[in-house]
Amino acid sequence: MSIEIVKTDHEPKALRTSPGARVGFKFFNTRNAMNWVALQMLTGDRAKYLGLIFTIAFSSFLIAQQISIFAGIMNRTRSQILDVPDADVWVMDPATQYFDEVYSLKDSDVDRVRGVPGVRWAVRMFKGQPRAKAPDGRFRVAILLGLDDATLAGAPEKRKMLLGSIESLRDPEAVIIDQAGYHFFFPGQPLALGKTFEMNDHRAKVVGIVDASAPFTTFPVFYSRYSEALSFVGRERKLLSFVLVKARAGEHVPELTRRIQAATGLRAMTGDQFGWMTIMYYIRNTGIPVNFGLTVLIALIVGTVVAGQTFYIFTIENLKQFGALKAIGTTNGRLVGMILLQATVVGLIGYAVGMGLTAGFFSVTSHRDATRGIVLLWQVMAGSGAVVMFIVLVASLLSIRRVLVLESAIVFRG
Amino acid sequence: MNNAVVCTGVEKWFGQDETRTQVLRQLDLSIEMGELAMLVGPSGCGKTTLISVITGLLDPTAGTVDVLGKRPHEMAHRDQILFRRENIGFVFQQFNLLPALTAAENVAVPLFVAGWERRQAVEKASELLNVLGMGDRTRSLPSQLSGGQQQRVALARAVIHEPRLVVCDEPTSALDAKAGMKVMELLAEVSVRPDRAVIVVTHDSRVFEFADTIAHMEDGRITHVEQSQGSRVALAAH
Numbered sequence: 001m002s003i004e005i006v007k008t009d010h011e012p013k014a015l016r017t018s019p020g021a022r023v024g025f026k027f028f029n030t031r032n033a034m035n036w037v038a039l040q041m042l043t044g045d046r047a048k049y050l051g052l053i054f055t056i057a058f059s060s061f062l063i064a065q066q067i068s069i070f071a072g073i074m075n076r077t078r079s080q081i082l083d084v085p086d087a088d089v090w091v092m093d094p095a096t097q098y099f100d101e102v103y104s105l106k107d108s109d110v111d112r113v114r115g116v117p118g119v120r121w122a123v124r125m126f127k128g129q130p131r132a133k134a135p136d137g138r139f140r141v142a143i144l145l146g147l148d149d150a151t152l153a154g155a156p157e158k159r160k161m162l163l164g165s166i167e168s169l170r171d172p173e174a175v176i177i178d179q180a181g182y183h184f185f186f187p188g189q190p191l192a193l194g195k196t197f198e199m200n201d202h203r204a205k206v207v208g209i210v211d212a213s214a215p216f217t218t219f220p221v222f223y224s225r226y227s228e229a230l231s232f233v234g235r236e237r238k239l240l241s242f243v244l245v246k247a248r249a250g251e252h253v254p255e256l257t258r259r260i261q262a263a264t265g266l267r268a269m270t271g272d273q274f275g276w277m278t279i280m281y282y283i284r285n286t287g288i289p290v291n292f293g294l295t296v297l298i299a300l301i302v303g304t305v306v307a308g309q310t311f312y313i314f315t316i317e318n319l320k321q322f323g324a325l326k327a328i329g330t331t332n333g334r335l336v337g338m339i340l341l342q343a344t345v346v347g348l349i350g351y352a353v354g355m356g357l358t359a360g361f362f363s364v365t366s367h368r369d370a371t372r373g374i375v376l377l378w379q380v381m382a383g384s385g386a387v388v389m390f391i392v393l394v395a396s397l398l399s400i401r402r403v404l405v406l407e408s409a410i411v412f413r414g
Numbered sequence: 415m416n417n418a419v420v421c422t423g424v425e426k427w428f429g430q431d432e433t434r435t436q437v438l439r440q441l442d443l444s445i446e447m448g449e450l451a452m453l454v455g456p457s458g459c460g461k462t463t464l465i466s467v468i469t470g471l472l473d474p475t476a477g478t479v480d481v482l483g484k485r486p487h488e489m490a491h492r493d494q495i496l497f498r499r500e501n502i503g504f505v506f507q508q509f510n511l512l513p514a515l516t517a518a519e520n521v522a523v524p525l526f527v528a529g530w531e532r533r534q535a536v537e538k539a540s541e542l543l544n545v546l547g548m549g550d551r552t553r554s555l556p557s558q559l560s561g562g563q564q565q566r567v568a569l570a571r572a573v574i575h576e577p578r579l580v581v582c583d584e585p586t587s588a589l590d591a592k593a594g595m596k597v598m599e600l601l602a603e604v605s606v607r608p609d610r611a612v613i614v615v616t617h618d619s620r621v622f623e624f625a626d627t628i629a630h631m632e633d634g635r636i637t638h639v640e641q642s643q644g645s646r647v648a649l650a651a652h
Contacts, residue, residue, distance in 0.1 A: 033526035033535065037515065044514020324510035327471060328571075329499025330527050331492065409466040411506050412583045 034330070038338035039345060041318060048314045049346065052307055056350025056388060057357065059303025063296050064358040064376060064384040070292040072374030077282050078275030079213035079373075080127070080145060080221065083156045087244035088253050090274045091122070091260060094267045098281035099274070100216070102127055104238035109266060113243045116263045118256045120246045123148035126229045127241040132220060133198040134185040142181065142220045144199070146229025154244050155223060156210050164193050164208030169225050175199070176208035180369040181220025199232040214373045216282070300387060308395035311343065315399035322403050323411040335403050339396050347392035354388075355381055417480070418579055418611030419445040419468055424477035426463055426634075437463045438474070439634040447578075450602060450612045450624060450644065455631035461615045464631070465581050468613070469502050470494045482578050499527055503572030505582035505601075509564045511556040517567045518543060518552040524575040542570045546600055562593030566600060573604055580605045582614045586621055598624045 043049050075082075081090070081099055091113050093103040113122040126146030133139035147154045147169065155166045161176075168174055175197070182191060195206045204224070212221045224232065230239055245268070247256050253270055260268035269277065283289050315322070322335060358376050365371040426438035437460045445451045453461045466472040467479055470486030479487055482501055486494050503524070511520045521539035526532065540552045546566050556564055565585060572580050585601065586594030598621045605612045614625070622628060625644040630637045 033522075033530065033532040036532055037512070037519075037523065037526060040514040040519075041512060044512075320508065320510050321512050324504070324506060324512075325523070325527070327469070327498070327504050328524050328527055329495050331495050334527075407471070409462070409471045411504070411510055412462045412466060412471075 034334055034338060035341055038341045041321070041338075042314075042342040042345065045314060045317070048310055051310050052314075052346040053350045053353065055303055055306045055310065056347055056391060057353035059299050059307075059391060060351050060354030060384050060388050061357045061361075062299035063303075063387055064355060064380050065361060066292050066295045066299070067380045067383065068358065068362065068376050069374055070288070071377060071380065073216065073288065074279050074282060076214050076216040076373070077278045079215050080143065081271050081275045081278065083160075083213050084125075084154045084244065084271060085157050086153055086246065087271060088247045089245035089257050089260065089268050090271055091243035091245060091264070091266050091268045092241070092274075094265070096267065098278040099127070100278075102241045104236070105240040105243065105266070106238055107240055109240065109264065110243050112264045113245060113260055113266070116256070116260045118248050118251045118259060120248045120251075121151070121153070122243050122245045123151055123153045124226050124240055125154050125242040125244050126226050126233075126239060128229065128233045128239075129219070130200040130233050132181075132185075132204075132222065135196065138185050140181075140184060140220055142199075142222050143215055143217075144222045144224065144229050144232060146224055146226040148244075149225045149227050152225070153246075156212055160211045162209045162211055163191050164206075166208065168207035169223065169228075171205070171207055173203050173205050173228065174207040174224065175204045175228075176210050176223040177206050178210055178212035178221040180212075180214065180218075180372065181222070182206075182209055183369055184220060200234065202232050204232065214369075218370060300391070304391045304394050307346075307391055308398055311395045312398045312402070315339070315402055319402070319406060320411060323406055326406065327411050332404055336400050339400050339403065343392045343396035343399075347388050351385060351388040355384065416446050417444055418447045418449070418482060419443065419613070420478075420480040421464075421468070422478045422480075424464075424467060424474045424479060426460075426467060426472065427475045437634050438467065441477070441635055443629055443636050443639075445611050445613060445627065447611050448606065448608045449626040450606050450614065451627040451629060452622065452625040453613060453615045453629050453631060454617055454619075454622070456617070459631045460634040461631055462583060465583060465613060465615055469504070469579075469581055470498050499524070500575070501578050503575065503577040503580040505565070505568050505572045505580070505585045507584040507587055509556070509568045509588070511564060511567060511571075513556050516553045516555060517548065517559065517563075520556065520567055521570040521574050523571060528575060539570065539574055542574055543567070546570055546604065560593070561589050562596060565589060565593070565597045569597065569601055569604065578610050580610065580612045582612065582616075584616055584618075585614060586616065586618050591620060594618065594621065 078099065093105055095103040110122055110124055113119060125148070126144070128144045129141050130144050131139055132142040145154070152166055152169060158166065162179060164176065166176070169176060179191070186195065191209050193206055193208070197204045197206070210223070215221060233239070245260070247253050257268040257270065260266065325335065355376070362374060362376050366375065421441055421443040424438050424441040425436065428435050428437060441464065453464065455461055463472065467474050468481060470481070473487040478485060484497060486497055489497060512523065518536050518539040521543060522535035525535035525538065543549060543552050546569070548563060548566055551559060551563060556567070559567065582601065585597055589597060601612065602624050623644055626642060628640040630639070
């Protein structure tokens with residue numbers, strides 16, 4: 001009996017696709033059968049496949065989460081600046097380096113600023129840290145912002161008011177408190193107006209509750225009129241913290257800041273500039289960036305090493321198979337493509353899982369007062385993606401090198 | 415073209431300086447189309463090195479190797495790969511099947527490499543496995559197959575793309591006697607054709623009956639060559 005292999009008319013049709021095939025399967029059903037083989041090799045070793053995904057997911061989660069928390073915390077240092085929507089320029093003493101420590105101005109400095117051409121209006125703003133005490137004895141040092149009596153300029157946006165109104169600050173002893181501060185002083189109680197405090201032994205009444213941006217120090221935030229604020233904290237020779245300035249229509253704001261500085265000798269900058277100056281102060285003068293940076297670096301190194309090691313072991317264990325593919329006629333370029341595809345797939349899946357975990361983490365923690373406002377930024381996602389690409393590339397390099405130098409004759413060794 | 419392989423004065427050295435070792439020594443060998451040639455000899459005599467040189471996986475240090483009228487060792491690297499892809503099939507001692515692919519998918523790998531559509535390639539592979547008596551195991555993974563079945567899959571992989579030279583390295587060494595004989599029968603049935611040559615490296619004397627030519631090697635040289643009609647006679651007997 002003889003067996004003949006009958007020649008068929010199945011010619012390679014590398015570019016033909018199955019009718020109705022989904023785009024994803026089309027990728028594996030046409031000329032990219034070797035890509036499919038690469039993925040089968042990868043997923044066939046379930047332990048290493050899942051291990052690689054876990055490693056990359058964990059690394060990207062840690063990196064994204066830490067960077068997001070760092071960015072959120074740093075952003076909090078300028079929260080009270082961001083919450084002032086109507087001022088174009090902040091004017092302060094030149095000695096003031098950041099928002100939380102203010103060297104006071106003279107009361108007459110307001111008029112000097114008002115006299116600078118291009119200024120539409122300029123008002124006072126006070127920033128202090130009195131001690132606030134609730135009726136049951138709970139107390140905290142609080143951030144108190146005193147707004148211009150006449151205009152209430154510098155108040156938070158109306159849409160952020162949860163209860164009451166900005167205008168109610170005109171009442172005597174009136175304060176607006178932020179929601180987190182309210183929850184601290186009155187835990188478990190529904191939001192309600194009319195609560196009273198002692199503010200440095202002076203009576204204060206809550207006339208509004210606002211969803212203010214979380215401050216860096218997690219102190220409660222109070223707003224009052226400027227004159228009321230001064231009465232809360234007691235008199236000193238100089239109490240004016242900032243002059244808030246609105247530019248005339250069509251005025252070039254940076255140019256206005258230079259003019260104010262030149263005319264008054266005071267420091268003038270836009271809210272954005274002041275915010276960044278505050279952030280940079282904390283970055284330069286605290287251990288916060290080092291702490292977070294170290295964690296991110298560790299996550300990067302560990303992720304790269306473990307992923308690289310796992311991938312390399314996977315390649316070593318499949319060396320005979322790679323050798324067989326080489327012997328059969330697979331080019332080095334194709335083999336490199338297969339390895340890069342394997343690395344990219346675990347990278348993408350790991351990244352997606354990592355970002356999902358991060359987003360889930362922040363969606364849970366964003367409802368807590370202590371961690372509100374800290375979110376996963378798109379810039380952090382993009383940066384984490386770049387880091388994952390780096391991890392994947394480095395992890396696959398060793399494997400690629402091993403396969404490229406592989407002698408095909410290895411397949412003949414028992 | 416009658417000659418599938420012609421080796422003339424082939425030498426192969428490995429290593430450098432004090433560790434330099436000569437494995438093939440002025441080796442001459444000729445294998446014709448339609449033949450099942452066996453390379454036999456003790457371990458370490460250079461059989462594996464010789465077939466590596468013949469298939470272009472290694473270049474000779476000296477001498478010439480004509481394979482199917484071409485000289486792979488004089489080709490550019492990429493041309494060598496393409497030549498091997500189109501003209502040579504391999505059966506490895508350890509099978510070297512991809513553990514994550516089914517039997518049919520493993521058989522189809524040379525077609526994948528050649529750019530075939532996956533579905534078409536696997537269909538053709540399944541047909542071939544059916545011919546080899548493994549039609550009911552096309553979807554099994556290598557781990558689910560016996561040694562003999564795995565070697566049949568390897569054999570099918572070696573011939574699926576209809577190469578003109580099939581090289582088998584110790585195809586029966588990992589098998590018991592019965593399975594080994596079965597594989598040799600299939601090898602002879604499926605591989606031996608007027609337009610194809612088969613080279614089998616073996617030290618298993620039980621399968622010598624299948625050979626048309628037996629080239630005895632020792633210490634890097636062909637010591638003598640026996641001729642017979644082995645493949646056709648053995649096939650008829652079995």
